[in-house]
Amino acid sequence: MVDRSAGTRSWSLNPYEVDIRFTAPSASEDGWFGPQRPMTPLGPPDIAGRQWDFPAGYNLSTTPRNTEPVTFATLRGLADGYDLLRLIIETRKDQAARQCWTIAGRDKIGTSAGLGDRIGAATRFFARPDGSRCFADWLRMLLEEVFVTDAAALYKRRDRAGRLMALTPLDGATIKPVIDGFGRTPEPYFKDGQLVYPTAYQQVLKGFPAIDYSIRDLIYRPRNLRVNRVYGMSPVEQIVTTVNIALRRQMYLLDYFTEGNIPDSLIGVPENWTPDQIASYQKYWDAYFDGDVGRRRRAKFVPGGVAKTFIQTKEPELKGPFDEWLARIVCFAFSISPQGLTQTMNRATAETQKELAAEEGLAPILAWIKALIDGVLADDLEAPDLEFVWTSGHETDPLTQETILSNFTSKGILTINEARAALGRIPLREASANMPMTLTAAGYVPLPD
Template sequence: MRSLSPYDVNVSSQGRPVTPGAGYGTAQGADWFGPLNPIQPIAPPEVAGRVWDFIPGYNLATTPRTYEEISFPALRNLADSYDPMRLVIERRKDQMCRLPWTIRVKHEDSSKKKRPPISELPAAQQNRIKEITRFFKRPDREMTFRSWLRAILEDLLVIDAPSIFCERNRGGGLIGLRYVDGGTIKRVIDDWGRTPEPIPFTGQDFTWNGDTITLENHRTFGFRLVPGSMIAHQTPIGMKPPKFAMLPPAYQQVLKGLPAVNYTTADLIYRPLNLRPNRVYGYSPVEQVVMTVSIALRRSLAQLEYFREGNQPDAVYSLPAEWTPDQTARFQQYWDDLFSGNLANRRRMKFIPTGSGNAYTPLKEPPLKNEFDEWLVRIVCFAFSYPPAAFVSLSNRSIAEQHEKQAEEEGIEPMKQWVTETLNDVLMREFSDDDLEFAWAEEQEIDPEKQSTILRGYAEDGILTINQVREKIGEEPDPNPAASQLMVKTATGYVNIDNGQLDQKVTEAKAMAQAVPQPTAPEPGSTKTPSTSPPSTKVGAKAPPKKDK
């Protein structure tokens, strides 16, 4: 056999031209052993825009979160089992439900500095605001707004699957918003992995997943015929909404392990707060700390077993070595009968024969709380943007207050915006009110001393009138006309800036400044300091005595 070596191979740069990417050995130039062309796509062009690579037949699964790592019941059990996390969840709901809210006119006119009060609105608009406010005071016609909101926030914080069923009358009008257990709702996706979009309906039959949908059988397949105004927010820019639209099934409610009801986007408001591109369901704060909560639960169980099944007494007492076990047991019984109470036997001192003489030995209990417990609680509080000051020890009070204020703002604001956007969509879609909005009443918690200093500065600098300051602190306006005028505080008192008094005061101040004599420069070679005041000319003043040279 003939062996080949590099010296036996002739390499030539002269070769036949080849197309780029044709092969490693035949390529020329920079394409020699290059990356080559990619494999041609095999999917149809219509697949473009698919959100994520879902499993084929995804909609055939009957259980919600079938392809997720953690189920809805598991998330609920974690939230209910770990006491600190449950307390944080309830505290967050308390903070949201105590906020005042209102239905008001949108203020988009930049030429107007202030929002017009409700008393200046047309009578029809005032009545409309009152009707919508009355509706939201009891959204489900049973619970108050705060009780209703607490149930919605429970699913938002625990499983991130808040679901609201739109209850309607025979004419299709909205008469109630009823919360539904989000753990029973399974999402339905279209060919692109998104929520199925509305289909403009002109009366003609159309095909949906191989089935022919008609006006007669659309309800059988879970469709709903709605006016085009309900999908105006989904209409492309520049296009008018259709007269009618068909809404395909977007959600299924699973009851008893079986698909029970189909819901369209007009039947169910499903609003996760924290969606991810590669997942269909939301990512709740509870799911973010599953590992941390699992560790904390096992540690809590260990502490529980220490108190429930522990066998370590508070102390032991040494007895003479020659005592028999029977004597020790009888003396133990005698001691327990003498000092018996309501404490468990393991809390009593025990007698043991050691032979080392009579000796009392107290036993120290192991630490049941340390820095690791605080670390677990800190992680849970951080997931909910809640201050951990109630569970851990901080360096000082000012730092604790600062953390509490910062955490409250960071944790409350996203939920406030979520509630506002959700209810404003209801206003726009169901009530066709583009000029009204749901809003939270602003709350400014200011230190009274700081507020007094700020408002006093505004009044003294002529930024606010005295009556405007009184209005901000809830006082009635002063009938004195001067209290409704802008004034500036000077050395001689308040001066009205609407007339010439301020200019006159400024002129007088300049004249007084010019009347003051300027300091005279000392003569060359003199060591005297310049004098800014004239010599004394008092009557009867004696001249200073002359000194002899």
């Protein structure tokens, strides 16, 4: 039996056995050095689920990214000012833009009505996503925003019937996200039977809110979001301190070759100088060079007694391990192999680093692009059964690719239409092209289900 009285419990196998009783702990929240009861919440219950503690009146600000420690202008200045960082950004953009792609059916069978026509229409749309530039040029503009500001923005230009006509890249630094009472992007809702799209973004031009956008008008897609921010964190922002150091190192080397040089050294003074005279001259010397890097790199005329004893303590270091360390950090932020910027290594190690860089760096970028375009296919082009697919393209030799696909189709691993999709070709309409078949002496024979 169980005793329900407060503070005690008892168990018994049958009524004739002796009960085993114990007293439950009597310590309360308000007891000796207890945890105490929590304070009564001040907020109303309907704010449960607020994403983050945003500043009051957050939407009233007219400056994008004004609550972040690093501004958009600073990020663009760092990316353009440090030549090594710019080279790495352009390299990563080249690697992504040279990839081949195609539009294919998700079910890989191709039995939907008009599938080939819809694949062709979607392929033609993304051949020139903004209506004028080819896909590679359009992608480079988009990735520039991803790598530097992490504020990729695409304006959905539509015709009078509401059909999507183009995806036009916008300067993400002019877009200010708007949040709802829960700290999230406002979602559409029904009011009086009508679907209402609230303002989700504002474009700030000349310092003023110029136009409002809803999620139907604009795709704003930061790649590296955080729960307590509305703005993304780009690779450039992740290495701000390193880039600042590298910029100063770069300016130091530039001044060495343009303004002359004074190496680290010890300069003697006449023996009859007193400590006060030495200290006074040292202050004059330091003040003369303070704040002027160019002046610091020029030789100066000094009294004869001072010039008689000159001991150079250190040769100027133009390139060393520290420069390689800076290059490695920047390359690591973009998952680029630092092989071309550091000391030579053996071939096996270099090839391994190259493969890791391609897998860890380029693959996530391609996956992000695929997810973005798949969303456009499903939401705006009304083709949820289609998907954007990256193909091997230039990465595989044509003869090798032909051999691989032929073997796969002859053994029933791939259908003819799946092989055509890998080559970026439109599927055939014949039903047999969607059936796995094996090659025998009598020809191709369909495989049993």
